[in-house]
Amino acid sequence: MTSPNLTIPSRLARRRAATAENQRPAWEEPPSVPGRLSKGVILGLVVLAVTFPLYVVVVTSLSSTEAVTRAGGLVVVPRELTLSAYVQLLSGGVVTKALMVSMGVTVIGTLFSLVITVLAAYGLSRPGSLLHRPLLFVVLLTFLFGPGIIPSYLLVSSFGLIDSYASLILPTAISAFNLIVMRSFFMGIPGELIDSARVDGASEFGILTRIVMPLSKAVVAVVGLFYAVSYWNAFFNALLYLNDNNKWPLQLVLRTYIVQAQQLPAGAGGIVTSPGMNLAPAPTLAIKMAIVVIAVLPVLLAYPFIQRHFTKGVIIGAVKG
Template sequence: MTTQPVALPRRLSRRRPDEETGRPVWEEEPTFFGRLSKPVVLGIVVLVVAFPLYVVVVTSLSTTEAVTRAGGLVVVPRELTIAAYVQLLSGGVVTRALLISTGITAIGTFFSLAITVLAAYGLSRPGSLLHRPLLFVVLLTFLFGPGIIPSYLVVNSLGLIDSYGSLILPTAVSAFNLIVMRSFFMGIPGELIDSARIDGAGEFAVLTRIVLPLSRAVVAVVGLFYAVGYWNAFFNAMLYLNDNNKWPLQMVLRTYIVQAQVLPTGAGGVTSSTGLGLSPAPSLAIKMAIVVIAIVPVLVIYPFIQKHFTKGVIIGAVKG
């Protein structure tokens, strides 16, 4: 006697979408509401981020009449002029501070990156001298900071007060960047290093010819971290620099924008005329121009390094 298969009710024979496609629930086709909400949310985020920057740029390019008519920050661009930038870059406190910040960022980034690479490579090699004690000291800095007064006493004892070295040496190495780079170095196959040593390569040759070419992503990301840190730093300048002529750009930005002090004019300050037949820019436009000059370098460099972030930071943090 043969039995006929019993047909299940339609509502019981249905399978879930993930059972039909074999994909997890989070990889299912998005709904209409999901497809619509993503660009809306992304647009709102972009607007919130871009609108203040837009207002700052427009205000820095506005004339005295446009700023007076708007009663402050300008939203609708009218009578645009580059007078504020011409006055700032014609010499004086802002031009000098811009050159100082550029030099400190370039020298400090190179110095910090060199020390970080050497230390990370040494700590990533098993069996290196004092490997574990040094790594423990580095990890200990995550929990305990030196404090302002001890740091000042150390800088003062080294004779670095009122010198550019005080802006570089106290923050030359970041424990976070060192750990990230060490983890990335540990992910490099040991067979490559062993084969180079068999061919007679020393440690420095292994580092420069094998490890660094394979670690361009993490080196680029760590270099960007150091460069942005040096460019945006002002606290060390406020602590260790007594001469206003040695101020970096961020210290000028803090003094004349955050604290609302008046920019000096004439010799050593901001020129009162543009020299190009342009009317003098209002003080608000000059202050906004300083803000633009301070953030433009980071905005220009970041897109070229962004592609390395996932490979350089996430992989370096997970491995090891």
């Protein structure tokens, strides 16, 4: 028979456990039915607030002159859909050339920025590298102090880069934030792997290409997306350094034509007659919305493929080191 004195501690322990369970923080409690419903409603409203404007822009860009006139502006209910706005813009005029410029700058700039960021991050992540601490301090200073517009313009002008495509890439070729994130990720790679490769006679470049890079696909993909979006959306450098309208990227055309409501330069496209299909001129509002869709579409297509790398590439890289 169990003594009553021996059961007292167990009863006290059970009471304390029950009290602790009843006093759990609110965020540890299982969600209630009203809580789940409210979360669903809020999430649905957020999704609607994000997708509805995009839907209106796409529908308006596909609308005819009669549909835009009948709606009195932006079209919500699709009627008389046509591709005349896209055909007119992509018929070899200013928008077509600006699109090619943006694509070229984005591809070349992203590759160039990734190469120098990987090399700099790997060098700064090695404890024995030459002057890695002073160089890291200089990189961190750029978070606090910016060069300013006039010094940047004078520097670009002194190198003879005014009115050249290089002025859209070199001034923003490396981001201190992306460099720090990639360096932190590299520092999280086990040093035993690098030491074993060094013992086997591998060079630093071989260690980087054969060991570090295969383990860093996530952070490289995310940083590459950051660079690509930055180059694709950039317009201010083009506004500062490009005097020739024929060299404008797509975002500067978007800013000039839609935000400032200016007319596109000559050669922006016109009535296009395709074999077997006659298209009437698109309304001005449809052309504006079509430019917005063309400018947004590449980013929307790229994000789903890189999204799965965000947690591993950015959060892990930002916490470690």
